[in-house]
Amino acid sequence: MTAESGAVFLTEGAHSAQLFTVLSGWAFRFKMLDDGRRQILNYVLPGDLVGLQGSVIGEMEHSVEALSPLVLCVFQRDRLDELFANHPGLAFDVTWLAAREERMLDDHLLSLGRRSALERAAYLLAFLHERAVSVGLGKGQGPVSIPLTQQHVADTLGLSIVHTNKTLRKLTNKGLIRWLGRSCEVLDATELARVAGWEGLGEPVRPLI
């Protein structure tokens, strides 16, 4: 299955939730408040599972939207029981992915709760850079390019679009990032992580799904 950039392909409340594996492209998970405030929860990259909450618990409480053209592999939900029954190794891998997601959310919570705007922005871009590199998106010549707008950054960091712009400008002026059209190039991931006081994900092994 494929999805266009900007397409919301899983929505909150969906009861017939499907489970997907991302083969290529970028997406993000988000929730909204009634008055339109949006919070981006995490980003989805190749190798990630999408819709596990819906499949395991029965209903989705967040939505997922594509940031770039996306290629997905669909899993029927009822086959999850079969997977646990007959493929314990794969079942463990699913749980490994869930634990890794939990760990990323822990990091995001630390950021939103206790880092300043500048630290938060540096953290986010260092994080996305590390994730992009870990799935092989850094192999092209030059810096890694992340497909998002400043509105996405604002809705991830819990900041207004105006303050986000001013904060990203500081990182740009330090030569750590560059903003191009609707994407961000990370020029110095090490320094970004240092500004944020972030240790990195530290993911030695990971299962292939």
Added chain:
Amino acid sequence: MTAESGAVFLTEGAHSAQLFTVLSGWAFRFKMLDDGRRQILNYVLPGDLVGLQGSVIGEMEHSVEALSPLVLCVFQRDRLDELFANHPGLAFDVTWLAAREERMLDDHLLSLGRRSALERAAYLLAFLHERAVSVGLGKGQGPVSIPLTQQHVADTLGLSIVHTNKTLRKLTNKGLIRWLGRSCEVLDATELARVAGWEGLGEPVRPLI
């Protein structure tokens, strides 16, 4: 196994991570930045699993501290493989718990990113109240009592202790909570949820571990 109130019984970086089930008591998971800023990630109640990240991925990236005297049941990590191999139903329950934790963290992120101080405080107390009731802590006469200090609330909401105090006072003045010693009584959980614009957890079924 038991733990005293205030005891940190799992620490960040622990490599020989164990897996626990909580039988009774309250605890919380947290992370710290180098300069001492602390962020509480989530609360742990009876029926919760503690240390799954360490068991599945291999290293803990957060710590866990008791809020009240705690009774725990220890699981050896290597028995997790055996569980996945021979008890697919239980393995699924472990994954269910991981998905539920992920969902709670999603809610917390929405709160930290997009809710005001008052909304955040109302959300947190409605959330903790709902969790307490769901494990049967509401059966004693009178309101549910949650064992924490305002410093814990501040470190959960990402606010200073001073602003937290002023915010909780507003909720007290509205008659929604009462602060007693080092604990909080929830007097009107419905109104708290309404102030927060929060729908509740919505947990029809749950596995028994």
Added chain:
DNA sequence: CGGAACTTTGAGTTTCCTCAAAAAATGTGG
């Protein structure tokens, strides 16, 4: 080429923070 979406900037306001200190509750040892 023209409209829409996105980025940038400035000005004034609100929310939340820090500092400082007092008041209240809790715990401890005699």
Added chain:
DNA sequence: CCACATTTTTTGAGGAAACTCAAAGTTCCG
């Protein structure tokens, strides 16, 4: 049970961070 140290809660005042409003540039896309 009381005196004392410690922790927790409360209050006030001034400052910093982030927000809203408004508008001008830019870039993107059909």
